[in-house]
Each structure stands twice: as structure tokens, then as C-alpha cells.
Amino acid sequence: MKKYVAEFFGTFWLVLGGCGSAVLAANFGGEGNPLGLGFLGVSLAFGLTVLTMAYAVGHISGGHFNPAVSFGLFAGKRFSGSDLLPYVVAQVLGAIAAGAVILIIASGNGALDLSGPTPLATNGYGTHSPGGYGLLSALVTEIVMTFMFLLIIMGATDRLAPAGFGPVAIGLALTLIHLISIPVTNTSVNPARSTGVALFCGNGEIIAQLWLFWVAPIIGGILGGWVYATFFETAQDVRPLEPIEPAMKQ
Numbered sequence: 371m372k373k374y375v376a377e378f379f380g381t382f383w384l385v386l387g388g389c390g391s392a393v394l395a396a397n398f399g400g401e402g403n404p405l406g407l408g409f410l411g412v413s414l415a416f417g418l419t420v421l422t423m424a425y426a427v428g429h430i431s432g433g434h435f436n437p438a439v440s441f442g443l444f445a446g447k448r449f450s451g452s453d454l455l456p457y458v459v460a461q462v463l464g465a466i467a468a469g470a471v472i473l474i475i476a477s478g479n480g481a482l483d484l485s486g487p488t489p490l491a492t493n494g495y496g497t498h499s500p501g502g503y504g505l506l507s508a509l510v511t512e513i514v515m516t517f518m519f520l521l522i523i524m525g526a527t528d529r530l531a532p533a534g535f536g537p538v539a540i541g542l543a544l545t546l547i548h549l550i551s552i553p554v555t556n557t558s559v560n561p562a563r564s565t566g567v568a569l570f571c572g573n574g575e576i577i578a579q580l581w582l583f584w585v586a587p588i589i590g591g592i593l594g595g596w597v598y599a600t601f602f603e604t605a606q607d608v609r610p611l612e613p614i615e616p617a618m619k620q
């Protein structure tokens with residue numbers, strides 16, 4: 371249970387920190403206000419949530435916080451299939467809990483508007499894309515971004531990668547992904563993140579588009595995990611070079 375609770379809270383923090391910053395602080399004070407975070411601030415917020423929780427509970431659960439990551443690590447032979455469903459359930463529940471908290475907080479000043487194209491930082495395409503991008507653009511974006519995310523996750527946590535720096539690379543990767551793709555889909559690459567806020571937005575069109583933000587990230591994650599495991603994974607018999615001094619002293 372400890373692993374599943376860690377995934378719950380890790381995903382909760384990701385959605386609360388990332389989507390919460392988009393809802394509460396991205397446009398704080400209106401257009402032109404220097405206090406608003408904007409795209410850059412929201413992108414950084416998502417990266418920081420993964421970075422902080424990977425250090426906090428990554429040693430307990432592996433720090434997935436994302437069904438697409440769990441599927442990708444399973445495809446890359448880094449994760450047991452028996453844990454796949456419980457991880458996804460824990461992640462989705464954590465995201466839903468965060469969505470509820472965001473709704474409660476954002477409703478506190480009476481100014482919450484759920485009539486916009488991306489209420490509660492939801493994901494979408496067409497009229498629900500921040501930049502008006504269509505279905506094909508959204509599909510390609512989500513597949514490619516999640517694919518690259520898994521390549522980075524697999525590489526940064528490879529047994530020969532520099533120890534202790536994996537969460538930094540992964541957090542910065544998620545920041546960069548948001549910088550690229552917020553205008554297209556408001557950036558998902560995470561089915562739980564998309565679901566957790568969509569359920570509270572009160573817009574049936576956004577719920578109807580939710581399928582893409584499950585299908586595309588999972589496809590991208592599986593492809594990324596498989597490609598790394600097939601072409602880049604460290605061979606089991608390879609070991610880091612050891613200093614030769616102890617052997618010489620013997």
C-alpha cells in the first residue's frame with residue numbers, strides 16, 4: 371500500500387501545483403500584470419512538482435505520477451505488470467482529489483469562470499485548444515511529447531546515469547514539454563492530470579475529448595519505453611569502471 375499512497379500524493383501534488391498555478395496565478399491581476407506567471411511560470415510549476423515529489427517519494431514508488439509513465443516503464447521492462455492497474459487507479463484518484471481542491475480554492479473569491487475554452491486548466495483540441503489547434507496537431511503533440519518524456523525518464527534513471535540527478539532531468543524535461551505544447555493542447559502527457567480537472571469543469575465537450583488525452587500519451591509512453599529498452603538500455607553484464615588503485619595495492 372505504501373507505493374500506491376505515494377503515487378496518490380505524488381499525482382495530487384502534480385495536478386495541484388501545475389493546474390493550480392495555471393488556474394490561480396497564470397493571469398493573476400489581468401493582462402499585463404507582472405505578477406501573473408504566464409506560460410513560463412506554469413511550465414516551471416509542472417516541472418517543480420515532479421522534481422520535488424520524485425525526491426520526496428520516488429524511492430518508495432518510483433515516482434511515476436502518470437499512467438503514461440507507468441505504461442512506458444512497463445513496456446521498457448522497468449515495471450511489473452501486476453502493479454500497473456493499482457498505480458493507475460492511485461494516480462487518477464490523486465488527480466481527482468487535486469481537481470476538487472483546485473475547484474474549491476478557485477471558487478473562493480466568486481470570480482471563477484468555467485465558460486472559457488480551458489476551464490480549470492483542462493486539455494483539449496479545436497475550440498478547446500489555447501491556440502485553436504485541431505485534432506491531428508493535438509494527437510501528434512501528445513504522442514511525441516510523451517515519447518520524448520519516456521526516453522528522458524528511462525535514460526536519466528539508467529543504472530549508468532549519474533546517480534541522484536534523475537529527478538532534475540525529468541522535472542526540466544516536463545518544463546520544456548509544457549513550454550512547447552501549452553499552446554496546442556494545454557499540455558497533458560498525463561491521462562490522470564487531464565481527467566482530474568476535466569471532471570469538475572462542467573463542460574461536456576471537454577469530457578468528450580478526454581479520450582485523446584488517454585490514448586495519445588499512453589501510445590507515446592509505450593513507444594518511448596520500448597525504444598529505450600530496445601536500442602539504449604544498458605546491458606545487464608555492463609558495470610561502471612571501478613578505480614584500479616585497490617587492486618594494485620593488493
